[in-house]
Amino acid sequence: MSTINYEQIEHAVKLILEAVGEDPNREGLLDTPKRVARMYAEVFSGLNEDPKEHFKTIFGEDHEELVLVKDIPFFSMCEHHLVPFYGKAHVAYIPRGGRVTGLSKLARAVEAVAKRPQLQERITSTVADSIVETLEPLGVMVVVEAEHMCMTMRGIKKPGASTVTSAVRGVFVDDVAARAEVLSLIK
Structure with missing residues (x-):
């Protein structure tokens, strides 16, 4: 059973924002990496479930x-x-x-x-x-x-x-x- 690495997701999201030319420290984006990490934990929660x-x-x-x-x-x-x-x-x-x-x-x-x-x-x-x-x-x-x-x-x-x-x-x-x-x- 895998666990979600929130810090790794947050870091990756910051890198993506920078790679597309955004400033991850801009006010509207400050909490985006944390929000995306929580969202990924939710939308990928089936990775830890066996449908059977x-x-x-x-x-x-x-x-x-x-x-x-x-x-x-x-x-x-x-x-x-x-x-x-x-x-x-x-x-x-x-x-x-x-x-x-x-x-x-x-x-x-x-x-x-x-x-x-x-x-x-x-x-x-x-x-x-x-x-x-x-x-x-x-x-x-x-x-x-x-x-x-x-x-x-x-x-x-x-x-x-x-x-x-x-x-x-x-x-x-x-x-x-x-x-x-x-x-x-x-x-």
């Missing part, structure tokens, strides 16, 4: 039908540019043998995975694989929709462009009707 831990609480319930938690908001940081991306995750699974988890655990797992330097594709597959490995469901489907600030404020500069990724496991791979049900419920 959220699925250790399992309830016995005679239910082998779809469970879907949709529109789970998340914020993450693009590992290529250290710029935010944000959106919604939709997590669906079909329990096996009465192994269900608390609904909030699905949202907590999304948050734990998102709070790291990240790629959207990795968020999607990590959440799906964590559910498969711990709950052993009949199937899992995770769909993530996000807007990436690295595409909005720099580079191609296309605000409003949305990226959609999906991870499909178990029965959802071959059962087109089950997959279509999830997608229709998400919309």
